Amino acid sequence: MDKELTLQASPFDLGATLMCGQAFRWTPLTNGAYSGVVRGVAAEIRQDGKTIHLKLHGKKDIAESDAMEEDFWRSYLALDIDYAKLHRLYRKDPMLKKCVDFAPGIRVLRQDFYETFISFIVSQNNNISRIRSIIAKMCELFGDAAGKDSIGNTLYSFPSAKKLGSLTEDDLAPLKTGYRAPSILGAARLVLGGNISENELRSLNAEDARKKHLTVHGVGPKVADCVLLFGLAKFEGFPKDVWIKRAMAELFPDGLPDSIIATAGIAQQYIFHYMRSEASLAKLKVES
């Protein structure tokens, strides 16, 4: 089944939102669109001003999935959240204003819990480029063909917990995930066995959901907060990776205002993107 949708979004920056490091499965095409697979649905998405165009392809088994529906994508892209209001709050702090103003169109996506859980276990002590390539290969080897993008590349779904959990470390070897391999398999098996349950986690408050995550081997404070934020839409999650630690030390020595605690993770994404962008600009300057 194929379907096209349009959505209205403002403020919104599709490219920055998909490529800022919160999601690893969107690929820029030469025509300015991005291709990816979300819940088994092969999608191509592009932005034209305030309009978002979506081309969806769902094979028979998922043609009835809610991921083929407009409401799903409105939620996925966080278009139901009043970002203008959040921006007004964040801009009360001068440094946070600077971060927001650098890329105000970034939104925190509501991604699939299980995919986020596995993906951020892969992410530990790893760089975004390599995380993307590892996950791409994982999907190619163990996922299912979900469709093709407009230039003919086959798009693969994220492998199910059932599939991933049935693998051995030898099976995973081609991914070169190093010491993370046991954690990846273990996490998939926890989901498969119901010990880690999306429904249960959603019913918990952020603090308890975080504690639950910390019981999983390979999941520490940073990954736990990424899953809370990106996979469970618990916006209190505030992942502290090396960039954020650097930003807190250099840009926010007095900490962040208490007023943002409930949505700290959304603010975090502006800080993260600002910090990484500033660093790459500085590097360019040195090399010239």
Added chain:
DNA sequence: AGCCAGGACAAGT
């Protein structure tokens, strides 16, 4: 060619 990366963990203070 090294340094670094959306870190976690165990062992040691």
Added chain:
DNA sequence: ACTTGTCATGGC
């Protein structure tokens, strides 16, 4: 409760 060494791999 904090600090430190170690871990596999490849991007840059």
